[in-house]
Each structure stands twice: as C-alpha cells, then as structure tokens.
Amino acid sequence: MRDDVILLADGGGGERMLDLVRREILARFAPADPSGELARLADAARVEAAGPLAFTTDSYVVRPVEFPGGDIGRLAIAGTVNDLACLGARPVAISLALILEEGLALGLLGRVLDSAASTAREVGVPVVCGDTKVVERGSADKLFINTAGIGEIMRGPDGRPRRLAADAIRPGDRVLVSGTVADHGVAVMSKREGLSFEAAVTSDVAPLWPLAARLLEACPRLRVLKDPTRGGLAAAVNELAEAAGVRMRIDEARLPVRPAVMGACDALGLDVLTVANEGKFVVVVAAAEAEAALAAMRSHPLGRDAADIGEVLPEDAADDRARLGPRVTLRTTIGGERILEMPYGEDLPRIC
Amino acid sequence: MRDDVILLADGGGGERMLDLVRREILARFAPADPSGELARLADAARVEAAGPLAFTTDSYVVRPVEFPGGDIGRLAIAGTVNDLACLGARPVAISLALILEEGLALGLLGRVLDSAASTAREVGVPVVCGDTKVVERGSADKLFINTAGIGEIMRGPDGRPRRLAADAIRPGDRVLVSGTVADHGVAVMSKREGLSFEAAVTSDVAPLWPLAARLLEACPRLRVLKDPTRGGLAAAVNELAEAAGVRMRIDEARLPVRPAVMGACDALGLDVLTVANEGKFVVVVAAAEAEAALAAMRSHPLGRDAADIGEVLPEDAADDRARLGPRVTLRTTIGGERILEMPYGEDLPRIC
Numbered sequence: 009m010r011d012d013v014i015l016l017a018d019g020g021g022g023e024r025m026l027d028l029v030r031r032e033i034l035a036r037f038a039p040a041d042p043s044g045e046l047a048r049l050a051d052a053a054r055v056e057a058a059g060p061l062a063f064t065t066d067s068y069v070v071r072p073v074e075f076p077g078g079d080i081g082r083l084a085i086a087g088t089v090n091d092l093a094c095l096g097a098r099p100v101a102i103s104l105a106l107i108l109e110e111g112l113a114l115g116l117l118g119r120v121l122d123s124a125a126s127t128a129r130e131v132g133v134p135v136v137c138g139d140t141k142v143v144e145r146g147s148a149d150k151l152f153i154n155t156a157g158i159g160e161i162m163r164g165p166d167g168r169p170r171r172l173a174a175d176a177i178r179p180g181d182r183v184l185v186s187g188t189v190a191d192h193g194v195a196v197m198s199k200r201e202g203l204s205f206e207a208a209v210t211s212d213v214a215p216l217w218p219l220a221a222r223l224l225e226a227c228p229r230l231r232v233l234k235d236p237t238r239g240g241l242a243a244a245v246n247e248l249a250e251a252a253g254v255r256m257r258i259d260e261a262r263l264p265v266r267p268a269v270m271g272a273c274d275a276l277g278l279d280v281l282t283v284a285n286e287g288k289f290v291v292v293v294a295a296a297e298a299e300a301a302l303a304a305m306r307s308h309p310l311g312r313d314a315a316d317i318g319e320v321l322p323e324d325a326a327d328d329r330a331r332l333g334p335r336v337t338l339r340t341t342i343g344g345e346r347i348l349e350m351p352y353g354e355d356l357p358r359i360c
Numbered sequence: 361m362r363d364d365v366i367l368l369a370d371g372g373g374g375e376r377m378l379d380l381v382r383r384e385i386l387a388r389f390a391p392a393d394p395s396g397e398l399a400r401l402a403d404a405a406r407v408e409a410a411g412p413l414a415f416t417t418d419s420y421v422v423r424p425v426e427f428p429g430g431d432i433g434r435l436a437i438a439g440t441v442n443d444l445a446c447l448g449a450r451p452v453a454i455s456l457a458l459i460l461e462e463g464l465a466l467g468l469l470g471r472v473l474d475s476a477a478s479t480a481r482e483v484g485v486p487v488v489c490g491d492t493k494v495v496e497r498g499s500a501d502k503l504f505i506n507t508a509g510i511g512e513i514m515r516g517p518d519g520r521p522r523r524l525a526a527d528a529i530r531p532g533d534r535v536l537v538s539g540t541v542a543d544h545g546v547a548v549m550s551k552r553e554g555l556s557f558e559a560a561v562t563s564d565v566a567p568l569w570p571l572a573a574r575l576l577e578a579c580p581r582l583r584v585l586k587d588p589t590r591g592g593l594a595a596a597v598n599e600l601a602e603a604a605g606v607r608m609r610i611d612e613a614r615l616p617v618r619p620a621v622m623g624a625c626d627a628l629g630l631d632v633l634t635v636a637n638e639g640k641f642v643v644v645v646a647a648a649e650a651e652a653a654l655a656a657m658r659s660h661p662l663g664r665d666a667a668d669i670g671e672v673l674p675e676d677a678a679d680d681r682a683r684l685g686p687r688v689t690l691r692t693t694i695g696g697e698r699i700l701e702m703p704y705g706e707d708l709p710r711i712c
Binding site: 049146 | 401408413421442449453458591595704707710
C-alpha cells in the first residue's frame with residue numbers, strides 16, 4: 009500500500025515519480041487532452057496552433073491553498089486562462105508544474121488537482137505538459153503551482169489578429185469592470201485570519217475566456233482587457249494609464265462591491281480598491297461601444313454585475329496635470345476627488 | 361536606499377514589485393527581446409511562431425542554488441531549451457517565473473539572473489514573460505524558478521515537420537550519448553556535501569539546441585533525442601524502451617565517464633547510470649546514420665565526447681524476453697550482462 013503523503017522519492021525522476029504522475033496527473037488530465045501529448049510524458053508536448061500566439065506564466069503560492077470559493081488548483085488554471093484572454097487569445101494549451109513539500113497529504117493534492125482539471129474542462133483547454141518536484145519538509149509551504157499557457161489571438165472581421173494593448177487607449181474611452189471587486193482577496197484573508205462574516209464571502213476565481221470572447225465579438229473597438237489581481241483595481245488602472253500615457257477618473261459610487269466584502273474590508277483594514285480579484289476584467293472600450301460591452305458581459309453569468317466605472321480623460325495640453333499630475337483620480341462617494349495611487353505592495357502577501 | 365534583501369512587499373503587485381521587476385528582470389532580459397513584449401509587462405506576451413510547436417515546462421529547486429559549473433539560473437534556461445530540442449524544436453520564447461523567499465539576498469538573485477540571461481543569449485532565445493512571487497521566510501528555500509518554453513519544430517527537406525518520438529525507434533537502431541554522464545549530479549552533490557576531489561567536477565549544464573540542430577541536419581532518420589536529467593541515463597533509456605516497446609542493450613565499457621566523476625560516485629555511493637545530466641542527449645538513430653550522428657555531435661564542443669553506447673535489440677518473436685523480460689540490459693565491463701533497471705527515485709533529492 010502506498011503512503012498517503014508525498015515523499016522525497018516522489019520527485020526523484022524514477023519509478024516512484026512515474027507512478028505518482030500516472031495516478032495523480034494523467035488520470036485527471038490526460039482524458040481531456042485529445043492530442044494525447046500529456047500521456048506521452050515526453051520532454052515537451054507538440055501543440056498545433058496558428059500564430060500570432062499569446063504566451064504567459066504565473067506561479068501560485070496562495071495561503072491557505074483551499075479557501076471559500078476555490079483553491080490553488082482552480083486559481084492556477086483560471087489565472088493563466090485570464091492572462092491569455094487579456095490579449096484576446098483563446099486558450100490552446102496549458103502546462104502544470106508542481107513543487108510539493110515532503111509530507112504533503114495526497115488527499116489535499118488530489119482535491120487541488122481535481123479542481124484544476126475541472127476548471128480546465130470549463131473552458132476546454134488541455135493540460136499538455138508538466139513537471140513534478142518535491143522539496144524537503146520546511147523548504148516549501150505545502151504546494152506551489154506554476155502554469156504557463158499558449159493561446160491563439162483571435163482575428164477580427166478583416167482577418168487580422170485583434171490587438172488589445174494599453175497603447176490603443178484613447179481619451180474619451182470608458183473604463184468598465186466585469187463585476188464586483190475584492191471578492192478573492194477578502195475570501196482568502198478571511199479564511200487565513202479565521203474570521204467569519206454574517207454573509208459568506210467567496211472568491212470570484214473563474215476562467216474568463218467566455219466573457220472575453222463575447223467582448224471581442226461585440227466590440228470592434230475594444231482597447232484592452234486587464235486582470236486586476238495583485239494590487240487590485242488600483243494597480244490595474246494605474247498600470248494601464250501609465251502604459252497608455254493618459255489620465256483616468258474612476259467613480260467610486262459606480263464601483264460594484266458586495267456589502268459583505270465592504271464590511272470585511274473595514275474589519276480587516278483593507279481598501280477594496282487594492283484587494284486582488286481572480287475572476288474579473290478591467291475593460292477599456294471606445295465610448296460608443298460601452299453599452300455593447302456591458303450588454304455582452306451581462307449576458308454571461310460571470311459578467312452579470314458589469315459596470316461602467318470611469319473614463320479616460322480628454323487631453324488638455326494646457327493642463328499641467330496631463331504632464332505632471334496624477335494618472336488616476338477617484339471621484340469619491342461624498343463628492344470629492346482624490347488621487348488613486350498605485351499601491352506599494354505590502355498589504356496582502358501570498359494572495360494568489 | 362533600497363534594502364539588500366527581498367521583502368514580502370516585493371511580491372505584492374504594487375509599486376515596489378514593479379521597481380524590483382524593472383531593475384532585476386527588465387534590465388537583464390528586455391535588451392535581448394527584440395519583440396519588446398517583456399518590457400510591456402502585460403498580462404501575456406505576443407509571440408510570432410509557426411506551428412507545429414513544442415511546449416514544455418520545468419520548475420527548478422536545486423540545492424545549493426550555485427554549484428561548480430553553473431547555478432539555478434543557467435539550469436532553468438538550459439533545461440527548457442533542451443526539452444524543446446528533444447522534439448527537434450528551435451527555442452522561440454521562454455517564460456521565467458520566480459518564487460523568492462523573504463530575506464533572499466539581492467546579490468544572489470542578481471547573479472542567478474545574470475546567469476539565466478547569459479544562457480538565453482547563448483542560444484538567442486528571448487525571455488518574453490514572467491512572474492515574481494515572494495513567500496515568508498521559511499516557506500521556500502531561497503528561490504525556485506519555473507521556466508516554460510515555446511519552440512518551432514524544424515521541418516525536413518520534404519517541408520514536413522520533423523517527428524522525433526519514441527515510437528519511431530526500430531530494432532537495430534543505435535543508442536548514442538552526446539558526452540560524459542553524471543557530471544551535473546556529482547557536481548551538485550559534491551558541493552552540497554562539502555566534498556572536494558582531486559580533480560574538479562563541474563556540472564555539464566548547457567543549452568543543447570546547437571547540437572540538436574546539427575543532428576537534425578545530419579540525420580534524416582534521427583529517431584529521438586532525450587534529456588537524461590533526473591534518474592540519469594538509466595531512467596532515460598528505460599523510458600524510451602518502454603514507450604517504444606523495444607529492448608535495448610547498453611555497453612558499459614563504451615560509456616563516457618570522467619575519472620573524477622567515477623571516483624566521486626564511488627565516494628558518494630552513487631551509480632553513474634542514475635545520476636542527473638543537464639547538458640547531454642541520449643540519441644537513438646538508424647544504424648546507418650550512427651557515424652554521421654557522432655560526427656555531427658563531435659563537430660561541436662558540447663558533443664566532443666559523444667559515443668555509441670548500445671543498440672536496440674532485434675525482435676525475436678520466439679524469445680520470451682521480448683515480451684516478458686527486462687527492457688534494458690547492461691553489458692558490464694567484466695563481460696557479464698545485467699538488468700539496467702528504472703531507478704526508484706530516492707537517491708538524489710533536489711538535483712535540478
């Protein structure tokens with residue numbers, strides 16, 4: 009009978025590792041890989057994809073690995089699918105690399121991998137290659153997952169690849185968000201701190217490719233999609249404004265936030281604007297297409313709370329703020345206007 | 361003045377992380393990325409590549425992170441380039457994802473990243489996307505690196521993509537190795553155990569794409585390339601024989617092993633056949649092309665010790681061993697023949 013925890017020998021590259029990979033990985037992921045590449049367990053997988061491609065990677069170190077609404081397995085697949093979707097790319101192939109701590113319970117590993125496999129099935133993307141390493145007890149915290157992904161960038165009606173990028177942003181564009189903010193970070197922090205709130209707060213972690221596909225279809229002048237993960241909405245809009253060389257104004261009153269999340273942020277001393285999301289897009293679109301974008305998102309369950317939350321400000325050469333002033337401001341609910349700063353980064357370690 | 365160690369805030373997704381990424385990552389890797397994708401710091405990178413593609417990933421957890429002949433940075437780039445090369449694929453784009461332990465010395469991080477950047481330049485492959493996570497002190501061991509890679513599978517004279525795979529192996533084929541075995545594992549273990557030997561033992565870690573390109577050119581009937589890393593030569597030939605459904609015989613006397621490595625293996629209680637390599641190919645090729653393959657490899661410094669070490673045995677339907685017997689045998693230097701088993705996996709934790 010096999011031990012019910014991970015041993016160092018499980019990462020040694022021999023018979024024991026092959027056995028682990030067959031039982032824990034192939035059993036879950038190979039049936040969803042029609043190419044059969046994963047089952048070959050070769051040094052690399054063959055992938056049929058027509059360029060231009062999107063390529064992305066993320067490591068996941070979230071603590072705890074299981075949290076309300078998701079776990080590190082779902083996070084690892086959704087995060088990479090969402091990064092590809094931000095370039096207008098349909099996910100084609102995903103890699104899955106595990107770093108396991110000696111002593112990790114196989115039951116936990118199994119639950120996390122089940123969750124990853126089911127998330128990949130949701131968007132029909134196969135896991136085609138992977139890697140398994142084991143480190144000594146105390147040299148990692150349970151398990152870390154890295155996923156990388158390849159996507160095919162969708163083409164427009166003219167047959168040319170869609171180009172979603174910050175430098176396409178224009179003054180007058182609208183800034184949208186695909187739903188409520190801060191759910192993921194608050195769910196993880198609540199679990200970590202052992203807090204419970206009147207209303208359950210669950211992570212929004214979800215693979216958003218279906219939402220991106222609808223937006224691409226509905227909006228020829230979709231400028232950019234951005235995944236507001238670490239650093240939350242504040243980091244996402246600041247990065248976009250900086251990369252585009254524009255100023256933006258966000259309207260706090262229009263920002264969709266669940267009351268329970270708002271309450272939890274107050275209790276935890278967090279700012280909803282800087283808390284990570286794992287199932288949301290920030291969308292910048294030409295003003296004339298903002299309504300179409302909202303309708304496209306709201307037609308899907310993952311976008312039912314989509315909202316128009318702000319604008320890209322018109323250029324004003326005479327206005328010093330355009331050159332020297334803050335990139336992003338927030339019109340507050342009480343009617344004032346303040347700088348919405350890029351967060352520094354110390355609030356929420358290991359949130360994803 | 362910035363602290364000289366990694367802090368948790370360096371992984372928070374805010375201003376501080378952007379600062380780290382610009383100074384430590386972009387400064388080293390962006391100049392070698394003509395597409396400019398890395399510098400965009402977008403959610404994903406755009407990659408121009410014509411399919412079929414090779415796709416691979418590996419996480420690196422080697423301990424210690426610096427060892428004679430290399431470090432975790434060179435290992436992470438070379439390992440992924442070599443996995444792509446095993447499919448006959450020219451490396452096109454690499455991702456680099458870091459998991460850093462709070463308190464990691466920036467000096468060490470810098471050396472490792474310098475090494476990764478210079479290894480990528482050796483084969484002209486750009487790092488186009490990445491990720492940086494930080495975990496609390498004690499939740500990782502200094503740093504772990506994941507790389508994933510995309511390669512373009514080379515085409516033959518007929519314009520069709522080359523197909524290197526175990527199922528192309530035929531009875532009568534020759535088994536070659538591109539140079540001396542066991543150098544990497546012995547170098548790492550010597551450093552870890554604080555041993556020193558009369559002659560220096562250094563890791564063979566190197567990106568092998570130039571060698572693969574020469575083999576592809578020289579040998580139309582090149583069957584398969586395999587990277588004998590964890591589990592060493594014994595694991596590599598057993599995996600190939602199993603996947604191909606053939607038997608192989610390796611000739612111990614023909615195996616290139618440095619005397620210092622042999623001596624170190626004796627001292628450390630290791631079997632040279634099961635120790636990891638990070639700059640070697642196992643090559644299976646039609647017998648008629650074995651000499652051409654050896655000449656192609658020996659024409660490059662990375663293959664100067666290439667040797668013909670064994671054969672794929674002829675089928676013999678009447679021979680029960682073909683169905684029931686061991687997949688791989690070793691003809692020993694003293695003239696006997698023994699089973700060359702798939703290693704179990706417990707010898708060398710964290711060797712790569």
